[in-house]
Amino acid sequence: MVRTFILKSSEGRTAPDFSLKSLAGSGGRMDLIARCIIATFAIPRGIRKDAILSIVLEGPPNPPVTVTMDGRDLNRRIISEVEAAEVLRDALSGRPVGGVRVERKSFxxxxxxxxxxxxxxxxxxxxxxxxxxxxxxxxxxxxxxxxxxxxxxxxxxxxxxxxxxxxxxxxxxxxxxxxxxxxxxxxxxxx
Ligand SMILES: C[S@@+](CC[C@H](N)C(=O)[O-])C[C@H]1O[C@@H](n2cnc3c(N)ncnc32)[C@H](O)[C@@H]1O
The missing domain is CATH 3.40.1280.10 (SPOUT methyltransferase, trefoil knot domain)
Structure with missing residues (x-):
């Protein structure tokens, strides 16, 4: 069984220009998103493989963007909010991140x-x-x-x-x- 979560983020920023030191402010509640990433995937022995998380970002400057993370292919450590937000920031920057797909797709x-x-x-x-x-x-x-x-x-x-x-x-x-x-x-x- 693979479980998928879809988070509709009405304010989540659609550009990689948010500060990792101010996730709640500059990122449009990126702190909430980061906690959802941790809740979906983080287990003591690494990454949960049987989970997928799609985050629909609807905040400025260029909505909508859907970021989908698939535990089967994720190869990054995601324990802290900063680590989770870094994955998102890298993906939004266009850098290839294993297990993460960025699409211009609405809810x-x-x-x-x-x-x-x-x-x-x-x-x-x-x-x-x-x-x-x-x-x-x-x-x-x-x-x-x-x-x-x-x-x-x-x-x-x-x-x-x-x-x-x-x-x-x-x-x-x-x-x-x-x-x-x-x-x-x-x-x-x-x-
Ligand atoms: C912080 S809550 C949203 C609270 C918001 N003030 C509202 O009135 O919808 C975030 C999301 O968690 C889910 N949620 C929270 N508590 C829930 C519950 N007891 N049962 C099912 N879903 C819940 C819902 O999908 C909700 O939109």
């Missing part, structure tokens, strides 16, 4: 390309995750500090994404990824 196009029936929209008011049958190779979509806007939600509804909740409390996006990774790891052990 709408990305979602439409995903196989129908595999999409789960993480939402506080969705169906409790424990009651949902998660299919093979699931794709989880989550918002940033602002959540997902109305247009994004419409795109998800049209694509048939199922709303799934981790409970009534609103968690940080990166924490949602950790929870999902853990849920899926347990499902695999039980199979």
């Amino acid at each position: 709408e196009r990305l979602i439409r390309e995903m196989p129908r029936g595999s999409l789960y929209y993480l939402h506080e008011n969705g169906e409790e995750i424990g009651r949902v049958k998660i299919g093979k190779d699931p794709i989880f979509v989550l918002g940033d500090q602002k959540g997902i806007d109305e247009k994004g939600e419409r795109v998800l509804d049209e694509a048939g994404a199922k709303r799934v909740s981790l409970g009534p409390i609103s968690y940080l996006a990166s924490h949602c990824i950790v929870i999902i990774n853990n849920e899926l790891d347990q499902m695999i052990v039980e199979e």
Whole structure:
């Protein structure tokens, strides 16, 4: 099973000109994105191979840009927020980074390309995750500090994404990824 996460980042900067010393400010909440990268891939023995993360950057100066990181081919150490942001910065600079693809692709196009029936929209008011049958190779979509806007939600509804909740409390996006990774790891052990 490969799990994919899609993070819609409404302010994530679309140029490599952000400062590694000010990820929350100059990078358009690059700190949040960096934490999502760590939550998706970092494990004590290296990089999780069974995960993919697509980050849709919608901030200035040139949106949209989608950066996709595939754990099977990632060859960089990603433990700290700075290391995670460096990978993103290198990729946005046009430098080849193993396992990372940069495309001029919108959230709408990305979602439409995903196989129908595999999409789960993480939402506080969705169906409790424990009651949902998660299919093979699931794709989880989550918002940033602002959540997902109305247009994004419409795109998800049209694509048939199922709303799934981790409970009534609103968690940080990166924490949602950790929870999902853990849920899926347990499902695999039980199979
Ligand atoms: C920090 S939250 C967004 C909070 C934002 N203020 C809002 O109202 O949407 C970031 C994302 O994490 C996901 N999320 C947070 N808590 C969740 C929960 N309890 N169940 C499912 N998804 C959750 C959602 O995808 C959300 O867009």
